[in-house]
Amino acid sequence: MKWIGVVDTMFARVDMGAIALAALRVKPDFGVRFDISRRTVPGIEDLAVAAKRMIQLDGCEIVLALGMVGAAELDRASAKQADTGIMMAQLMTSVPILGVMVHEVESQGDEARLLAICEARCSSHALNAHDMLFDPASLVARAGQGVRQGAADAGPIAATPWKTDANVTI
Amino acid sequence: MKWIGVVDTMFARVDMGAIALAALRVKPDFGVRFDISRRTVPGIEDLAVAAKRMIQLDGCEIVLALGMVGAAELDRASAKQADTGIMMAQLMTSVPILGVMVHEVESQGDEARLLAICEARCSSHALNAHDMLFDPASLVARAGQGVRQGAADAGPIAATPWKTDANVTI
Amino acid sequence: MKWIGVVDTMFARVDMGAIALAALRVKPDFGVRFDISRRTVPGIEDLAVAAKRMIQLDGCEIVLALGMVGAAELDRASAKQADTGIMMAQLMTSVPILGVMVHEVESQGDEARLLAICEARCSSHALNAHDMLFDPASLVARAGQGVRQGAADAGPIAATPWKTDANVTI
Amino acid sequence: MKWIGVVDTMFARVDMGAIALAALRVKPDFGVRFDISRRTVPGIEDLAVAAKRMIQLDGCEIVLALGMVGAAELDRASAKQADTGIMMAQLMTSVPILGVMVHEVESQGDEARLLAICEARCSSHALNAHDMLFDPASLVARAGQGVRQGAADAGPIAATPWKTDANVTI
Amino acid sequence: MKWIGVVDTMFARVDMGAIALAALRVKPDFGVRFDISRRTVPGIEDLAVAAKRMIQLDGCEIVLALGMVGAAELDRASAKQADTGIMMAQLMTSVPILGVMVHEVESQGDEARLLAICEARCSSHALNAHDMLFDPASLVARAGQGVRQGAADAGPIAATPWKTDANVTI
Numbered sequence: 001m002k003w004i005g006v007v008d009t010m011f012a013r014v015d016m017g018a019i020a021l022a023a024l025r026v027k028p029d030f031g032v033r034f035d036i037s038r039r040t041v042p043g044i045e046d047l048a049v050a051a052k053r054m055i056q057l058d059g060c061e062i063v064l065a066l067g068m069v070g071a072a073e074l075d076r077a078s079a080k081q082a083d084t085g086i087m088m089a090q091l092m093t094s095v096p097i098l099g100v101m102v103h104e105v106e107s108q109g110d111e112a113r114l115l116a117i118c119e120a121r122c123s124s125h126a127l128n129a130h131d132m133l134f135d136p137a138s139l140v141a142r143a144g145q146g147v148r149q150g151a152a153d154a155g156p157i158a159a160t161p162w163k164t165d166a167n168v169t170i
Numbered sequence: 171m172k173w174i175g176v177v178d179t180m181f182a183r184v185d186m187g188a189i190a191l192a193a194l195r196v197k198p199d200f201g202v203r204f205d206i207s208r209r210t211v212p213g214i215e216d217l218a219v220a221a222k223r224m225i226q227l228d229g230c231e232i233v234l235a236l237g238m239v240g241a242a243e244l245d246r247a248s249a250k251q252a253d254t255g256i257m258m259a260q261l262m263t264s265v266p267i268l269g270v271m272v273h274e275v276e277s278q279g280d281e282a283r284l285l286a287i288c289e290a291r292c293s294s295h296a297l298n299a300h301d302m303l304f305d306p307a308s309l310v311a312r313a314g315q316g317v318r319q320g321a322a323d324a325g326p327i328a329a330t331p332w333k334t335d336a337n338v339t340i
Numbered sequence: 341m342k343w344i345g346v347v348d349t350m351f352a353r354v355d356m357g358a359i360a361l362a363a364l365r366v367k368p369d370f371g372v373r374f375d376i377s378r379r380t381v382p383g384i385e386d387l388a389v390a391a392k393r394m395i396q397l398d399g400c401e402i403v404l405a406l407g408m409v410g411a412a413e414l415d416r417a418s419a420k421q422a423d424t425g426i427m428m429a430q431l432m433t434s435v436p437i438l439g440v441m442v443h444e445v446e447s448q449g450d451e452a453r454l455l456a457i458c459e460a461r462c463s464s465h466a467l468n469a470h471d472m473l474f475d476p477a478s479l480v481a482r483a484g485q486g487v488r489q490g491a492a493d494a495g496p497i498a499a500t501p502w503k504t505d506a507n508v509t510i
Numbered sequence: 511m512k513w514i515g516v517v518d519t520m521f522a523r524v525d526m527g528a529i530a531l532a533a534l535r536v537k538p539d540f541g542v543r544f545d546i547s548r549r550t551v552p553g554i555e556d557l558a559v560a561a562k563r564m565i566q567l568d569g570c571e572i573v574l575a576l577g578m579v580g581a582a583e584l585d586r587a588s589a590k591q592a593d594t595g596i597m598m599a600q601l602m603t604s605v606p607i608l609g610v611m612v613h614e615v616e617s618q619g620d621e622a623r624l625l626a627i628c629e630a631r632c633s634s635h636a637l638n639a640h641d642m643l644f645d646p647a648s649l650v651a652r653a654g655q656g657v658r659q660g661a662a663d664a665g666p667i668a669a670t671p672w673k674t675d676a677n678v679t680i
Numbered sequence: 681m682k683w684i685g686v687v688d689t690m691f692a693r694v695d696m697g698a699i700a701l702a703a704l705r706v707k708p709d710f711g712v713r714f715d716i717s718r719r720t721v722p723g724i725e726d727l728a729v730a731a732k733r734m735i736q737l738d739g740c741e742i743v744l745a746l747g748m749v750g751a752a753e754l755d756r757a758s759a760k761q762a763d764t765g766i767m768m769a770q771l772m773t774s775v776p777i778l779g780v781m782v783h784e785v786e787s788q789g790d791e792a793r794l795l796a797i798c799e800a801r802c803s804s805h806a807l808n809a810h811d812m813l814f815d816p817a818s819l820v821a822r823a824g825q826g827v828r829q830g831a832a833d834a835g836p837i838a839a840t841p842w843k844t845d846a847n848v849t850i
Contacts, residue, residue, distance in 0.1 A: 178653050178654065179653070179654075180649060180652040180653060180654075180655055180657035181656070181657060181658070182653070182654045182656070183654065183655075183656040183664055183665065183666050183667045184654045184666065184667055185653050185654030185655075185666070186653075186654055187650075187653050187654070188653070188654070208650060209646065209649075209650065210646075210649040210650040210651075210652065210653040211606075211642070211649065212608070212635070212638050212649070212657070212659070215593070215597065215609060216606060216608070218597065218600070218601060219600035219601055219604065219605070219606050219607075220606070222601055222604055223604055226604055227604075244613065247590065247593075248593075251590075251593045251594065251597055254594065254597060255597040255600070255601060258597070258598065258601050259601055262601060281667040284667060285667055
């Protein structure tokens, strides 16, 4: 059994962790090949150490760190610290932590839009985490495809001669 | 007995550590399940190593690092360094340190307001630290609820179908 | 057999990893002195830990970390985090990781130009990686020559009396 | 015997290390309870590793890292790097390093004022270092008192009910 | 025999490594007390790991990391990353690395001036490195003297009563 960690915040205005859990629980191998560990912390700057503890103490092999970033100047500085911490926690453990931040400014004040972005981004990153654990070759097949989470895909700019299945070497 | 660390600064214009201590000492399990270790350092850039020492030398399992940030450009740069240090100290020890900064600009020059923000933020983070040690499930129950410290809560943006007690897996 | 790692992203709009692979596979010593390991991750902030894993788990002695940076403000902040992570991953492992970022703003909205920059920069850095592994003296010979990747070389500003073969001490 | 380290720069226009030494040498316990180790480096970005070496190789239990920051844009970027390095050196060794920077812009072009700031800040931080080693409770007693170094103290904003001697728990 | 490392870039438009080597080779103790190890990397962000390898694998006791910074916005971001990496490499190894950056903007488009700055800065830092290894007391004697590299010295602002030979304690 592999464990996927999910950690989110009390600060966020959407239960982002629950969205990720919902996306993972419908997977046919939930409870078979993987299980989920969940934590919540006060704010985004508390995510990194919580994720590191889930890796070290709970044995998670990948973690989703979910947070919402307020619109104020101080909030953006917090987001930067949170991202730096998530980066360092990954490198210290050599375990991937997908930092999933939804910025309030992305919704332009529209709460329904904010919720929709949270739903799309948290669930698609939850599926990415699953693929990274169980099907890494599927990510190589999507290399350079302009894939976005929580927004329309940008798509590849051109069919290129280099795109062949033979590129995959895992 | 678990130890909660509290470290603050001489630079601050409010005795932030005393506020945190007051909030923790009225807890019925003070002196029973937990005790408090306190230090003071010159300024906010000295908080991180002090917190790390309280974890490593005093055995604290969580630390509150409390500081006030002046309004000048140089003060904001110091705050960034202080935050970076607190982040790294957490990751190096795998122990949470709640960095609690009150920015003078938040009070718009009103000293009574500055004091009120300090009181609200320091005491609510002191209670968060207690919950993180002794009742982590209570934080999961507040995931995505728009909880703020030292300001009115923003609240959740909508009741979402994902919010169920069954989400809690600790 | 030495391994060269190549990691790129689903976010990019060009299959940058495939370009690097194409440049390396035509080398006469491909499959003889070196082989290639390839991974793909969701976005640029995921490159660093992936590169570190390729070094630690796959035994790569150099890694190409390839990413495309969007034009938005948030994308540039991501690029900074990605670069910081790649720097730290190198220092933690003492193994070089060539971070190769193509910024959408470099192409001024021209997709053909964006593709051309990707081709030039990814392939020339792939050759740099090969030289760093197998012919480090060839880099010393090019010291101070104003060499650019993915743009015209700037060239040296002047023939200087210090430029002698005798400078090479490896 | 405890050792206090003092490291400063050739770049500074005031012999900041000498000021710190003068403040420490008049202490009655100089040569009895503590001695001083001194180094000088080219510029502020060289302070951090020098301080770390003084901790690791010379056995210093606290270090004063003293530097002057020029007025140019590039100088401010250097100051940021210097501060980051001093922060990391502290966390890596778990030993406090008081980073004492005097910015030329603080003096508004008045050399006498620049000298006065250097004298006040270096000597008061030297005394702080001494107190941190030998009398940490005296810092707790000054918590939240708006203490400044190299400028007039801001003072506390109000007598608060939390300020009691009973707060000190060391 | 002590080793001094010199690492520079192909990106630079001046052979900065050769300048440093020329300055060191005329020292009477070259080949007697010290020898030089030289490497070249593609760009400034590759300097840090190369310097760390020269310390760890080649046994260098001090390293000169020499780079030129272009005038574009992206170049300045690279310089910041390069500096951060050089700082971390020093702290991880506890060995000094003198980061010597020449910014194209310093020359205001005048190539002769750019060359002159490179010559002055690289050679004077090479001599600093030599002094740091073999004559550290000579740096203490220059503390607070406003010494600059690659520009006219600013000089000390005033003769101060603290400046005495007795300050030197190494």
